[in-house]
Amino acid sequence: MEHITEMLKGVLEGCVLEIISRGETYGYEITQHLRELGFTDVVEGTVYTITMRLEKHNLVDIEKKRSTVGPPRKFYTLNEAGKEKLDTFWEKWDFVSNKINELKSKEIKRRG
Template identity: 50%
Template sequence: MGKQLTEMLKGTLEGVVLAILALRPAYGYEITTRLREQGFADIAEGTVYALLVRIEQRGLVDVEKVASEKGPPRKVYSLNAQGHEQLEEFWRTWSFLAERLEQLHRGGK
């Protein structure tokens, strides 16, 4: 299941990260930790950071720099109105696909 899971996750990781941020604001390492707690153990931190840059550039999150006890300030990401809209679209699309896949799995019924 490894390679297939990786390929499928590439198409859904943005939605997964937006869903994590919908729960509460977080910084990059914290998001990676939450992903791993949810069973996405193979996701590299670099993948998450690259995704955060993209969603920030697309205006889906607000970013606040917060002082850190260990090193430079952290960028804390929070979902904004546009991000919430994108997340809702993700869930609609996910539901559509899940329903169709389940129909196929049951033999088209």
């Protein structure tokens, strides 16, 4: 699926939070998870801007570890604030997606 850029706004960060919540991981690996999920066009730069934002907002803890296959990796884990942010994200997601599916399936009340 292509050209879903705009539709990903506001949800990609939530997806990254969710992925990090499953266990410590780093940017490059997050990108691969997203691609496997089906968001095949996501590139490293995009994920980088998100992880940078998570750092800036103090939602993650960071640990740098050496790798045998390349430069050091920055491993992320969610801290308490990050977990709260993730919970809030899913609440918003449920709300918005329910409303949109409602619109998709239901008749609209028309005024006289």
